[in-house]
Amino acid sequence: MNDTRPVKSDSAKAVPTLPDAQTVTSVRHWTDRLFSFRVTRPRSLRFRSGEFVMIGLMGDTGKPLLRAYSIASPAWDEELEFYSIKVPDGPLTSRLQHIRPGDQIILRPKPVGTLVLDALLPGKRLWLFATGTGIAPFASLMRDPDTYERYDEVIMMHTCRDLAELDYGRELVEGLPDDPLIGEIVAGKLRYYPTTTREQSPFMGRITDNLRTGKVFADLGLPPMSPETDRGMVCGSLQFNKDIMAILETFGLREGANSEPREYVVEKAFVG
Ligand SMILES: Cc1cc2nc3c(=O)[nH]c(=O)nc-3n(C[C@H](O)[C@H](O)[C@H](O)COP(=O)(O)OP(=O)(O)OC[C@H]3O[C@@H](n4cnc5c(N)ncnc54)[C@H](O)[C@@H]3O)c2cc1C
Numbered sequence: 001m002n003d004t005r006p007v008k009s010d011s012a013k014a015v016p017t018l019p020d021a022q023t024v025t026s027v028r029h030w031t032d033r034l035f036s037f038r039v040t041r042p043r044s045l046r047f048r049s050g051e052f053v054m055i056g057l058m059g060d061t062g063k064p065l066l067r068a069y070s071i072a073s074p075a076w077d078e079e080l081e082f083y084s085i086k087v088p089d090g091p092l093t094s095r096l097q098h099i100r101p102g103d104q105i106i107l108r109p110k111p112v113g114t115l116v117l118d119a120l121l122p123g124k125r126l127w128l129f130a131t132g133t134g135i136a137p138f139a140s141l142m143r144d145p146d147t148y149e150r151y152d153e154v155i156m157m158h159t160c161r162d163l164a165e166l167d168y169g170r171e172l173v174e175g176l177p178d179d180p181l182i183g184e185i186v187a188g189k190l191r192y193y194p195t196t197t198r199e200q201s202p203f204m205g206r207i208t209d210n211l212r213t214g215k216v217f218a219d220l221g222l223p224p225m226s227p228e229t230d231r232g233m234v235c236g237s238l239q240f241n242k243d244i245m246a247i248l249e250t251f252g253l254r255e256g257a258n259s260e261p262r263e264y265v266v267e268k269a270f271v272g
């Protein structure tokens with residue numbers, strides 16, 4: 001007699017063995033310090049673009065080794081994308097950098113964070129300020145139609161030491177106009193201002209210096225930031241965040257939060 005039992009599909013075979021397991025679907029290495037990867041998305045996971053979750057691997061002691069990671073993909077994407085540093089002796093990333101498609105990671109489905117549109121008052125222009133992997137939450141926000149519904153113009157300033165470290169953001173921004181889902185919405189509204197600080201490139205200098213001197217306003221043909229029209233989101237090292245907050249305050253912008261929306265919001269790209 002023929003066996004009429006249903007044949008299990010490949011996905012049915014991939015039984016999660018980790019708590020909150022998600023499966024890696026693709027990995028791309030950008031430099032020897034940076035990589036991005038995509039994982040399956042828990043069906044129940046809802047998040048606001050710009051938020052972060054805890055992800056990780058099982059530690060040697062049998063306890064999950066988790067770190068905060070900004071979700072780099074937009075809320076409408078059926079997978080989740082992350083953009084990561086590789087810290088040579090970092091407890092998590094010394095191992096995470098070796099993941100391959102089909103591997104599993106742990107993802108705690110509790111998104112939180114301050115870099116959300118709801119924490120800002122309405123305005124005309126939205127400035128996104130990032131150093132290094134701090135571009136990750138903005139990779140999500142730049143792909144969210146809501147960002148362009150709320151603002152006439154979005155300006156992405158990203159600074160890294162070297163040109164190769166800008167590639168993830170550059171490829172994303174350059175591909176957006178051709179995106180079948182949001183290309184039309186983004187067209188003409190997203191301005192991109194990448195700079196390097198160590199390697200020679202057409203645009204150089206720290207974000208803070210380019211704001212203080214007014215170079216970025218002159219280059220983009222925009223007036224200096226003002227609390228009436230401009231909003232800011234900041235994501236970088238602790239010192240970068242402190243320095244840029246001081247500058248934004250001189251323009252008259254005040255820090256906001258989910259509970260009290262104002263003119264700018266800040267989040268650390270890493271601790272330390
Ligand atoms: C809210 C929040 C969101 C974060 N989102 C991301 C993200 O999207 N992508 C990401 O790569 N990291 C992100 N991080 C940092 C992340 O949580 C880990 O620190 C990082 O993955 C390294 O983990 P580790 O265990 O290998 O080393 P850790 O022991 O965690 O870090 C070792 C040292 O490496 C340096 N370091 C850590 N992370 C970075 C980084 N991203 N860039 C430069 N230097 C770093 C610091 O000096 C730190 O003290 C985020 C951190 C916070 C607080």
Ligand SMILES: NC(=O)c1ccc[n+]([C@@H]2O[C@H](COP(=O)([O-])OP(=O)(O)OC[C@H]3O[C@@H](n4cnc5c(N)ncnc54)[C@H](OP(=O)(O)O)[C@@H]3O)[C@@H](O)[C@H]2O)c1
Pocket residue numbers: 033131132133159160161196197198206207208209237239240241243
């Ligand atoms: N990137 C690398 O090639 C590299 C290699 C080995 C080790 N590391 C280590 O890894 C850690 C993180 O490196 P990272 O390059 O990701 O981050 P980073 O050192 O914070 O630098 C990222 C970018 O932000 C700029 N920046 C730093 N502090 C700033 C501030 N207060 N105001 C304005 N701009 C600021 C830097 O400019 P400046 O260049 O002017 O500082 C650089 O262009 C550091 O401890 C670093 O020593 C980095």
